[in-house]
Amino acid sequence: MARKKRSSSVESSSEGSAYTYDYETADAESGSGYSGGYRSNKTMMQLLKENKRAITKYTFYILFLAVLVVVVNNTRASWLTYEFNERLRERFELRAYSIDDVEVTLDEQRDAKQMYIYMRDYLLPGVYETTNGAAPNTSPKTTTNEFGTILQNLRRVGAPRIRQLRMKKDTCDIKKRFQSFVDTCVGPFEKKKQDKAPYGPGGVFTYSAAEDEKVLWIERRVYTSGGFLVTLGPDLASSVSNVTYLMENGFVDVQTRLIDFRMAWYNPYLDTVSVVTIAWEFLASGGARPFSSFHTVELNGFGADRSAAFEITFEIFLWIMTAIFIALQIYSLIRQGKKYFRSGWNWVNVVLVILLLLTIAFRVATVALVEDFEFVVSDSQYVDFSKIEFASLNVRRCLAILIVMMFFRMFEFLETNTKLNQLLRTMQESGSDLALFLIVILIVIFAFVFSAQLLFAESVEGFARFSFTLSRLFRFALGDFDYSELTRADFSLGPLFFYAFIIIVYLVLINLGLAIILSAHEKVMSSVEEQRWAGADPGPLTEAWIIVKNKFRSVAGLKPVRVVSARQKAFSEADANQDGLLSAKELNNFIKKHPDRAPDLLGIDNAKQLMERYDPRNPVAFNREEARAFFSVLDERRQLLVLHEKIVHLADALGVDQPDDVVVSTSSS
Incomplete structure (x- = not known):
């Protein structure tokens, strides 16, 4: 300068x-x-002219990020939506019920008998409650187009539906010594081995493809669409009768692997539908494992408590800026060729392009599905919102990842300022050392993972799977542990395992990792001080700030500031x-x-x-x-x-x- x-x-x-x-x-x-x-003799216009390309790039990206932030804020669920789902969760999941003189919640149910009692005596009365909150009316309705209302403002959309997925018999081997008294073996659920044959009295229960039904994910287990479907009645009496019939005629047997109960509730004020899924997995190990989910779908495609015009405007801005961003990346790729992929930031740009396209695709699909969605206004037919629910949920998931990466992408623009770029430079400086240290960490962690599975898998749920064990030990390293559950599982080796892990990982390895990062940060700071000692160019950001500050000082009659x-x-x-x-x-x-x-x-x-x-x-x-x-x-x-x-x-x-x-x-x- x-x-x-x-x-x-x-x-x-x-x-x-x-x-x-x-x-x-x-x-x-x-x-x-x-x-x-250092005191710049340049005007702001001269500075802008010299850094025209960089400033244009920064300005576009900041505007792009600002538009995305607005879209994210418009897409997120409002606190009223949370209250909507929380009331349903309290009603159907968290409330305790008396089954066989024992108070249990949904999560504590463990067999088909408890499932039937809960469904017949507690779940269905909660579904068919009258508007004012009084006891449910068990008398049949005279009309079928009158929606039920709970919690004063939530209206049931259509009738609830029960679905079952089954496995074929003899899908696992029986050891020879047990074949004399064990006649069949049914393995875990697999799509290729599921049973679709009619069963029950006179084959009354039949399989339906129901391709529109959403695939159900429970943890890492996938349950396909279709199944044996039972749509319940328009009132409590007929629905209780349906469930009783299923219970008495063996709807659930040894081949059952999944029962799910689905229904939807509409909120006229928010113009949203909450899709409620309550499921029971019947694992090959025996017993039932409950599961529940509550997801909200905005039927108008935009938040009802915000300005639709405002949201649509920023959606359009996002699409336009996405098109410009993609065009710039294509231009850079053509101009640079293979050199384009030598920059780590360009790889980040590629991921951003993919996420932006997925977000727009799911957003368009959501709006299109809502616009084309039609159903008969009847509380005796099941209304399927699964496709809309799937598309809407994935819009939020894509945006959740996208917004994080967009903010981290800002670090590229801070590289011109040594002080603002300390975090990125520290990670670059410590990268090779951390990679080697990660190998040491993995060796130690895997040793403890396999040891923990051998000692605690049969007694502690958190160690029942490799992924669960890895997650639990990671939480141990952060200080979230339960010493008593380890001692109960193995009173001799449990304490030894705990103290060995805490000393080696929590006290030694974590502190070594911090030492590597701190050492790298010290080197970065030394480099910053060396540049400061040598009188390095402060960079365009600092120079612009000096110009602005000196303008104000000049107006106030003060001397200019020098770096x-x-x-x-x-x-x-x-x-x-x-x-x-x-x-x-x-x-x-x-x-x-x-x-x-x-x-x-x-x-x-x-x-x-x-x-x-x-x-x-x-x-x-x-x-x-x-x-x-x-x-x-x-x-x-x-x-x-x-x-x-x-x-x-x-x-x-x-x-x-x-x-x-x-x-x-x-x-x-």
């Missing part, structure tokens, strides 16, 4: 060695003390006679008087570093040759700085831009 110079560079010989340094002396009217430093490097300040103070020359005597006197300022003046932290740098074989004292070499290097640095200042000054005087290829080395020879 061009600088105003109040004194020219001077060369001279003094005691020991000649030093030249061209610095800015204090303004005459400023009194004593140093006020020199002063530690090197400039220290050399000005060390130059006792202010003649522009720094002799060995002046250098020695300054270090004696201000030993804490040596890092600023010489670019080192202590005398030991100085000795090791110029006399590594005997870092105790300098002889004449070593001292001469040191002062020669120091003088070379000053000469280079002076030469750079002259080039900048000449370029400024001629009215041309500063050469971009001028580099001043401040490292030792």
Whole structure:
């Protein structure tokens, strides 16, 4: 950058060695003390012109991110939606019921008998409650198009439906010694081996493809669409009768692997439908395992409590800016070829493009499905919202990942400022060490994972699977552990496992990882200080801030602010006679008087570093040759700085831009 110079560079010989340094002396009217430093003589327009391409790129991305933030805010579920789902969850999942004189919740049900009792005596009465909250009316309705209402404002859409998925018999082998009294073996659910044959009295229960039905994910188990479907009646009496019939005629048997109960509730104020799924997995290990989910679908495609026009406008902005962003990436790919993929940030851009396209695709699908969705207004027919639910849920999932990556993408634009870029540089500096350390971590963690599964898998649910165990041990490392469950599972080796894991992972490895990161951060900070010592260009962001700040100070009648490097300040103070020359005597006197300022003046932290740098074989004292070499290097640095200042000054005087290829080395020879 061009600088105003109040004194020219001077060369001279003094005691020991000649030093030249061209610095800015204090303004005459400023009194004593140093006020020199970097102060841009450019206007904001000149700065914008010089950094036009970068500023255009930054501005576009910030606007893109701002539009995405608005869209995310419009897409998220409102607190009223949360209240809507929470009331349903309290009603059907969290409430305790008395089954066989035992108080249990939905999550505590463990067999088909408890499922039937809960469904008949508690679930269905909750579904068919009257508007005012009184006891359910068990008498049949005279009409079938009157929707039921619960919680004063939630209307049931259609009738509930029960679905079953079954497995074929003999889908697993029976050991020979047990074949005499075990006649059949049914394995876990598999799509290829599911049973679709009619069964029950006279084959009354028949399979229906129901391709529109959503695939059900429970943890990592996938249950396909279709199944044996039973649509319940329009009132409590007929629905209870249906469930009783299923219970008495063996609807659930040894081949059953899934029972799910689905219904939908409409909120007229929010214009949303909450799809409620309550399911029971009948695992091959025996017993039942309950599951429930509550998802909300906005039927108008936009939040009912916000301005639809406002949301549509920003949706369109997002699509336009996505098209521009994709076009820019394609242009860069064509122009750079294979070099495009050498940049990590370009790989991030590729992922962003994929996420943006998926988000728009799911968003368009949601709106299209809502617009085309039609159903008969009847509470005796099941209404399937599964496709709309699936598309709407995936819009939020894509946006959740996209918004995180878009914000992290901002770190690329902070690379021009050394202080703002500390986090990214620290991760880059520690990357190789952390990768090696990760190998050590994985070896230790896998050892404990397999050990934990052997010791606790049969007694503690969190260790029943490899993925569960890995997650549980990770939580152990963060301090979330239950010592008592380990001792109950194995009273002898449980405590030994716990203390070994805590000492090795929690106290040793985690602290080693932190030490690697802190060491890398210290190196980054040293690099920042080295650049500060050498008077590095502050970058366009800092330069713009200086211009704006000085404008305000000028209006207030204050002196302009200067960015002063530690090197400039220290050399000005060390130059006792202010003649522009720094002799060995002046250098020695300054270090004696201000030993804490040596890092600023010489670019080192202590005398030991100085000795090791110029006399590594005997870092105790300098002889004449070593001292001469040191002062020669120091003088070379000053000469280079002076030469750079002259080039900048000449370029400024001629009215041309500063050469971009001028580099001043401040490292030792």
